[in-house]
Amino acid sequence: xxxxxxxxxxxxxxxxxxxxxxxxxxxxxxxxxxxxxxxxxxxxxxxxxxxxxxxxxxxxxxxxxxxxxxxxxxxxxxxxxxxxxxxxxxxxxxxxxxxxxxxxxxxxxxxxxxxxxxxxxxxxxxxxxxxxxxxxxxxxxxxxxxxxxxxxxxxxxxxxxxxxxxxxxxxxxxxxxxxxxxxxxxxxxxxxxxxxxxxxxxxxxxxxxxxxxxxxxxxxxxxxxxxxxxxxxxxxxxxxxxxxxxxxxxxxxxxxxxxxx
Amino acid sequence: xxxxxxxxxxxxxxxxxxxxxxxxxxxxxxxxxxxxxxxxxxxxxxxxxxxxxxxxxxxxxxxxxxxxxxxxxxxxxxxxxxxxxxxxxxxxxxxxxxxxxxxxxxxxxxxxxxxxxxxxxxxxxxxxxxxxxxxxxxxxxxxxxxxxxxxxxxxxxxxxxxxxxxxxxxxxxxxxxxxxxxxxxxxxxxxxxxxxxxxxxxxxxxxxxxxxxxxxxxxxxxxxxxxxxxxxxxxxxxxxxxxxxxxxxxxxxxxxxxxxxxxxxxxxxxxxxxxxxxxxxxxxxxxxxxxxxxxxxxxxxxxxxxxxxxxxxxxxxxxxxxxxxxxx
Numbered sequence: 257x258x259x260x261x262x263x264x265x266x267x268x269x270x271x272x273x274x275x276x277x278x279x280x281x282x283x284x285x286x287x288x289x290x291x292x293x294x295x296x297x298x299x300x301x302x303x304x305x306x307x308x309x310x311x312x313x314x315x316x317x318x319x320x321x322x323x324x325x326x327x328x329x330x331x332x333x334x335x336x337x338x339x340x341x342x343x344x345x346x347x348x349x350x351x352x353x354x355x356x357x358x359x360x361x362x363x364x365x366x367x368x369x370x371x372x373x374x375x376x377x378x379x380x381x382x383x384x385x386x387x388x389x390x391x392x393x394x395x396x397x398x399x400x401x402x403x404x405x406x407x408x409x410x411x412x413x414x415x416x417x418x419x420x421x422x423x424x425x426x427x428x429x430x431x432x433x434x435x436x437x438x439x440x441x442x443x444x445x446x447x448x449x450x451x452x453x454x455x456x457x458x459x460x461x462x463x464x465x466x467x468x469x470x471x472x473x474x475x476x477x478x479x480x481x482x483x484x485x486x487x488x489x490x491x492x493x494x495x496x497x498x499x500x501x502x503x504x505x506x507x508x509x510x511x512x513x514x515x516x517x
Numbered sequence: 518x519x520x521x522x523x524x525x526x527x528x529x530x531x532x533x534x535x536x537x538x539x540x541x542x543x544x545x546x547x548x549x550x551x552x553x554x555x556x557x558x559x560x561x562x563x564x565x566x567x568x569x570x571x572x573x574x575x576x577x578x579x580x581x582x583x584x585x586x587x588x589x590x591x592x593x594x595x596x597x598x599x600x601x602x603x604x605x606x607x608x609x610x611x612x613x614x615x616x617x618x619x620x621x622x623x624x625x626x627x628x629x630x631x632x633x634x635x636x637x638x639x640x641x642x643x644x645x646x647x648x649x650x651x652x653x654x655x656x657x658x659x660x661x662x663x664x665x666x667x668x669x670x671x672x673x674x675x676x677x678x679x680x681x682x683x684x685x686x687x688x689x690x691x692x693x694x695x696x697x698x699x700x701x702x703x704x705x706x707x708x709x710x711x712x713x714x715x716x717x718x719x720x721x722x723x724x725x726x727x728x729x730x731x732x733x734x735x736x737x738x739x740x741x742x743x744x745x746x747x748x749x750x751x752x753x754x755x756x757x758x759x760x761x762x763x764x765x766x767x768x769x770x771x772x773x774x775x776x777x778x779x780x781x782x783x784x785x786x787x788x789x790x791x792x793x794x795x796x797x798x799x800x801x802x803x804x805x806x807x808x809x810x811x812x813x814x815x816x817x818x819x820x821x822x823x824x825x826x827x828x829x830x831x832x833x834x835x836x837x838x839x840x841x842x843x844x845x
Binding site: 258259262263266269273343344345347348350351352353354509510512 | 589590618623627630634641643644
């Protein structure tokens, strides 16, 4: 496993090659949080309530900050695999003594780390200024574990999409669908608590809410039960999608066509 | 035991076909048509340990596909292959510890990091201890003359410098076999020479076998003991390089510029005139019939030489000649 740890740390260093770009990209979260603040304060005012379905404006904003941090920081692994298939550089990954999927897991986590730290920093600063202090820090270590689970789950889905590049090469349509599903069923723009019951039921049956909603909800209302439920749900999805991923990887590698010969 | 044994290897790809225009795209959407491309067809050959084997042929001949099957990246459609005792597509990771690969201009070095970082990472990936990695980097830095390049981000290196680092990186773990897919593509003459010298030195010092694909006859002449010429996925010729040179690279092209005007009926004994200009002339001769020194003597006797270039015919022409012979 040592080699994967070094792949992770090398990618962390690599992600710092252009610090200006890294910071610039992370600033995107500032207008997002400002717009969310305007939107949700108007909504809560119009409803004339301090709390809707268990969430206050402050909780909603902190929820959205974490959901956005997870979404904006998650690596675009599907594109990475697809590009490697298109330009033929996948040949190098496959000619080294490491596991193809673990290689991508290590490097994609390395790519995520600083993006996540900066998104959380800028997003957190903005939300603190708008609605006040964050939720109690005693829950943060559990939230960090849930966020790692979220990215691992994202890895399984994104790698499945990426592997389809072995057959179809261009995967942008699948990427687009995945992103929109994560937006809607993951609760990226609206917490699932505000959805009508039928849409909540659909969302809870899909993996996207374990990626965005569950860790963000845990962040604003931490509890041992919520943590156990989140991790349990994530592990179940990671196990199911991980098996599917391993199966598809074995199948895909047989049909791989490397461009350029 | 041979380092590589390939027997009756084949690889076919399904390639989607689409007629031109919007109509064609629309039809392809509902009734996709595929054509079968036979990239490799019944290939059989052996390579001895420590041998320098050139695998040449024009673009699309099946060279890269063969290399990718031999590294375990592609699964063949049929046939058998053993590389250092492993079946590549079944034991890819085990084999990877014993082979080094360079794929043309595709970088294996991390683009934004100094090459030394990739070398150190490779040390971990190939499970070398830190002291061994350091010793090895120092040795390769000297052989490939890259000591002062190692701490520069790879993106800031010239193509020639980068390729030297790429080949050096592929040798970090002391592989028994080096598979080089077009290592000199896009390089200038000096950079090509640097790479060839370093590969030859490594091969001599560490007895590493080299299988090299190229469509540059210069790589072949400078590096290889033996050559396999492949076209349309099949071997059309295999022999020692010295034999190939004696048999096929005997015809030379000469381009000459004179200080004064040359006549339209310019002709010299033992040479065929291909083209004449006002001051220049292009000729061809066969070294078996007319020795090169006789050619030079006749050319300089014909006027004051300003410039002269002697070159081999393009490899495609050599392959065409080999085909012609095979048909006869």
